[in-house]
Amino acid sequence: MDKTKLGFVGLGGRGRGLLGLLCEMENVQINGICDLRADLLEQGAAIVQEKAGQTVDRYTDFDEMLDKADIQGVVIATSWVSHVKLAIAAMKAGKYAAFEVGGATSLEECWRLVRTREETGVPCMMLENCCYGRTELALLNMIKQDVFGELVHMRGAYGHNLSESLVNRIEVNHYRHHHYHHRNGDNYPTHALGPICNMLGINRGNRLLTLTSVASKARGLHNRAVINKGEQSPEAAWTWNNGDVVSTTITCAHGETICLTLDTCLPRPYSRQLYVQGVHGLYMEDGNQIYLENVSPQYDTWEPFAPYLERYEHPLWKWFQAAGVRGGHGGMDYLVLRSFVESIRDGRDTPIDAYDAAAWMSITCLSEESVALGGHPVAVPDFTNGQWIDRQADPVCRYALDDIYADLF
Amino acid sequence: MDKTKLGFVGLGGRGRGLLGLLCEMENVQINGICDLRADLLEQGAAIVQEKAGQTVDRYTDFDEMLDKADIQGVVIATSWVSHVKLAIAAMKAGKYAAFEVGGATSLEECWRLVRTREETGVPCMMLENCCYGRTELALLNMIKQDVFGELVHMRGAYGHNLSESLVNRIEVNHYRHHHYHHRNGDNYPTHALGPICNMLGINRGNRLLTLTSVASKARGLHNRAVINKGEQSPEAAWTWNNGDVVSTTITCAHGETICLTLDTCLPRPYSRQLYVQGVHGLYMEDGNQIYLENVSPQYDTWEPFAPYLERYEHPLWKWFQAAGVRGGHGGMDYLVLRSFVESIRDGRDTPIDAYDAAAWMSITCLSEESVALGGHPVAVPDFTNGQWIDRQADPVCRYALDDIYADLF
Numbered sequence: 017m018d019k020t021k022l023g024f025v026g027l028g029g030r031g032r033g034l035l036g037l038l039c040e041m042e043n044v045q046i047n048g049i050c051d052l053r054a055d056l057l058e059q060g061a062a063i064v065q066e067k068a069g070q071t072v073d074r075y076t077d078f079d080e081m082l083d084k085a086d087i088q089g090v091v092i093a094t095s096w097v098s099h100v101k102l103a104i105a106a107m108k109a110g111k112y113a114a115f116e117v118g119g120a121t122s123l124e125e126c127w128r129l130v131r132t133r134e135e136t137g138v139p140c141m142m143l144e145n146c147c148y149g150r151t152e153l154a155l156l157n158m159i160k161q162d163v164f165g166e167l168v169h170m171r172g173a174y175g176h177n178l179s180e181s182l183v184n185r186i187e188v189n190h191y192r193h194h195h196y197h198h199r200n201g202d203n204y205p206t207h208a209l210g211p212i213c214n215m216l217g218i219n220r221g222n223r224l225l226t227l228t229s230v231a232s233k234a235r236g237l238h239n240r241a242v243i244n245k246g247e248q249s250p251e252a253a254w255t256w257n258n259g260d261v262v263s264t265t266i267t268c269a270h271g272e273t274i275c276l277t278l279d280t281c282l283p284r285p286y287s288r289q290l291y292v293q294g295v296h297g298l299y300m301e302d303g304n305q306i307y308l309e310n311v312s313p314q315y316d317t318w319e320p321f322a323p324y325l326e327r328y329e330h331p332l333w334k335w336f337q338a339a340g341v342r343g344g345h346g347g348m349d350y351l352v353l354r355s356f357v358e359s360i361r362d363g364r365d366t367p368i369d370a371y372d373a374a375a376w377m378s379i380t381c382l383s384e385e386s387v388a389l390g391g392h393p394v395a396v397p398d399f400t401n402g403q404w405i406d407r408q409a410d411p412v413c414r415y416a417l418d419d420i421y422a423d424l425f
Numbered sequence: 426m427d428k429t430k431l432g433f434v435g436l437g438g439r440g441r442g443l444l445g446l447l448c449e450m451e452n453v454q455i456n457g458i459c460d461l462r463a464d465l466l467e468q469g470a471a472i473v474q475e476k477a478g479q480t481v482d483r484y485t486d487f488d489e490m491l492d493k494a495d496i497q498g499v500v501i502a503t504s505w506v507s508h509v510k511l512a513i514a515a516m517k518a519g520k521y522a523a524f525e526v527g528g529a530t531s532l533e534e535c536w537r538l539v540r541t542r543e544e545t546g547v548p549c550m551m552l553e554n555c556c557y558g559r560t561e562l563a564l565l566n567m568i569k570q571d572v573f574g575e576l577v578h579m580r581g582a583y584g585h586n587l588s589e590s591l592v593n594r595i596e597v598n599h600y601r602h603h604h605y606h607h608r609n610g611d612n613y614p615t616h617a618l619g620p621i622c623n624m625l626g627i628n629r630g631n632r633l634l635t636l637t638s639v640a641s642k643a644r645g646l647h648n649r650a651v652i653n654k655g656e657q658s659p660e661a662a663w664t665w666n667n668g669d670v671v672s673t674t675i676t677c678a679h680g681e682t683i684c685l686t687l688d689t690c691l692p693r694p695y696s697r698q699l700y701v702q703g704v705h706g707l708y709m710e711d712g713n714q715i716y717l718e719n720v721s722p723q724y725d726t727w728e729p730f731a732p733y734l735e736r737y738e739h740p741l742w743k744w745f746q747a748a749g750v751r752g753g754h755g756g757m758d759y760l761v762l763r764s765f766v767e768s769i770r771d772g773r774d775t776p777i778d779a780y781d782a783a784a785w786m787s788i789t790c791l792s793e794e795s796v797a798l799g800g801h802p803v804a805v806p807d808f809t810n811g812q813w814i815d816r817q818a819d820p821v822c823r824y825a826l827d828d829i830y831a832d833l834f
Binding site for chain 1: 574575577578586635637639640641642644645648668669670672674676679680681682684688691692693694695702703704705706707709711712716717718725726727799800801802
């Protein structure tokens with residue numbers, strides 16, 4: 017079996033985890049790693065040595081890696097604002113580009129991503145791991161089998177208390193930190209929005225149309241700084257622009273609404289708050305419960321989702337569990353990386369493509385715009401230029417881990 | 426003990442229940458009932474006879490009842506659009522007015538309600554029973570004791586599958602029916618919003634500032650008509666303007682956000698989806714769970730709310746349970762009516778007053794405006810004309826069932 021040859025850029029904490037996962041894949045070979053920091057390059061090389069038993073070329077210049085390394089694609093795990101810039105450079109160099117999740121700072125960078133993909137013919141993929149979540153894929157499977165009927169309303173969130181890491185700027189150098197100081201909007205929409213867009217067929221028969229976005233006051237991070245560092249600390253004097261809770265409502269071409277929440281500054285249990293509502297019933301992540309008319313035993317009463325998860329287990333996850341679940345975030349990281357690798361191997365487009373990335377990432381800068389305008393509705397561009405009407409549905413379902421998956425249908 | 430003398434108008438299904446509850450109160454005497462329909466008047470008189478052991482004068486003309494009946498106040502349980510009109514007539518006749526919940530059709534009627542109350546000096550009260558809910562009052566109690574810290578974000582809903590009654594127009598003559606045909610917005614915001622406004626001190630140090638509102642497509646009621654009546658039925662040909670799920674985001678003067686949902690056309694478990702989030706933790710009705718930093722046993726992990734309900738039981742509910750909970754909707758109907766009766770007896774303002782009613786009801790017509798304008802933000806008027814800054818906080822907590830309650834603080 018020919019191995020797929022990859023470069024890797026961005027060896028911060030999360031990056032090293034992804035690099036390690038790639039090194040463990042039998043069909044992957046890492047032929048270059050890149051970072052500005054020598055110490056991280058050192059750590060990255062040690063990971064490749066340990067996991068793959070090979071030495072690897074180190075680069076501090078991304079363009080040099082693109083130019084010199086024997087690679088077919090790159091995985092980009094740098095900070096948010098550089099994802100698109102590096103992906104564009106990779107595509108222009110003829111390398112498949114995969115990049116970690118994050119939001120856009122302008123519509124212009126979304127358009128550039130799309131235009132570069134169209135002009136070069138080289139695919140790129142956002143590594144939205146939650147699209148490969150077990151529950152998310154089971155729900156997608158249910159939706160394809162019309163269990164919920166026509167979909168009407170969806171909700172999702174990034175509900176994750178990041179306050180500890182966000183106020184420890186010096187120690188952790190959290191790359192998100194600056195965004196909370198300077199910006200105000202939903203800076204991290206895709207964990208919830210990606211799976212929802214797959215369910216609604218966004219860019220494949222449907223599209224995101226408008227959004228309104230409203231931010232609460234910002235109290236959580238100051239409060240955390242006072243608790244952790246004391247009232248007289250420099251951290252307690254920092255100002256934070258981003259509201260603690262950002263509420264965004266998106267409309268879709270076929271009349272569905274999506275409510276998104278960013279909730280990362282206050283103490284709270286982790287939840288992506290996924291909520292799927294159709295004319296036959298609804299699912300809710302909080303409580304992990306479901307109600308389906310004429311199916312659930314009691315009229316208009318929740319029942320546990322667990323039996324449905326088993327019954328509607330996505331074929332990909334059936335295989336994954338039989339083969340042994342591995343990798344971070346409950347296996348999602350493995351599946352999303354593997355899907356990228358297989359796209360390169362087969363010379364096909366990626367299941368999450370440039371149009372998806374552009375639409376999903378655009379929610380961040382559009383949210384900022386709407387918040388700044390007092391919740392004024394703003395339009396989500398049609399990054400497909402009308403292709404969404406006729407594009408095929410459901411790439412994740414068709415193409416995830418395709419070599420195994422193809423046998424299952 | 427002098428009895429408080431009341432008139433009652435609107436003897437449809439819910440009205441008769443409230444009338445019966447009033448008749449059972451030892452300190453109330455019903456001296457007039459009013460309805461346009463003779464059969465309902467008959468039923469109302471039978472209720473007064475049975476529950477209070479008295480005959481009662483019947484009126485088909487509301488003004489005539491105001492003029493002739495020996496009453497101090499009226500309870501108005503007619504259809505939504507007549508609440509304000511009748512309340513204004515009552516105040517002008519010098520009678521305290523209480524009216525069932527509902528939304529406004531224009532800001533003008535909200536202003537007229539406020540102006541009439543100011544000009545006549547006669548109080549009026551919206552009978553928002555959920556303000557007296559056991560959980561709602563326990564949470565209010567917790568907020569007053571600063572358990573959640575500064576509040577940041579709230580959510581609530583009217584999540585109630587009304588599709589069966591809404592498509593059975595002929596049989597049930599559901600008064601809400603027409604609104605779903607003709608209007609599009611959150612037609613029933615107050616069950617969630619009333620308690621939230623009490624918690625946030627709205628009109629008492631805080632106020633509602635703006636909202637944006639977005640409606641999903643309308644599918645549920647057509648779907649229900651087809652299921653219940655058949656595809657060829659006249660009901661299946663009805664068109665419905667109101668979106669199945671209406672999502673409204675409200676901002677407050679002190680930076681809090683409130684997300685409201687109307688969800689009444691699709692199959693679903695009943696839930697008001699109350700969600701209270703402060704800098705120290707949060708409560709969620711769905712799952713009836715809570716997380717409080719440094720209090721809950723596990724970091725960022727939900728725990729059951731039941732022990733907190735017991736620990737922070739509102740004094741009013743402690744008394745109510747000792748005295749024996751009675752009346753509809755888990756006792757809330759009894760408490761809200763009793764509070765109105767005591768306001769009359771003591772010649773004081775009502776705990777939910779004209780400014781509250783105006784602000785809460787205005788959400789309906791403002792939601793319609795915003796939906797029609799594609800989610801454009803609209804301003805909530807300051808119905809207090811600046812008084813909100815200095816008005817005293819927490820009337821429900823102070824004044825609910827005051828004669829018993831006063832001893833408890």
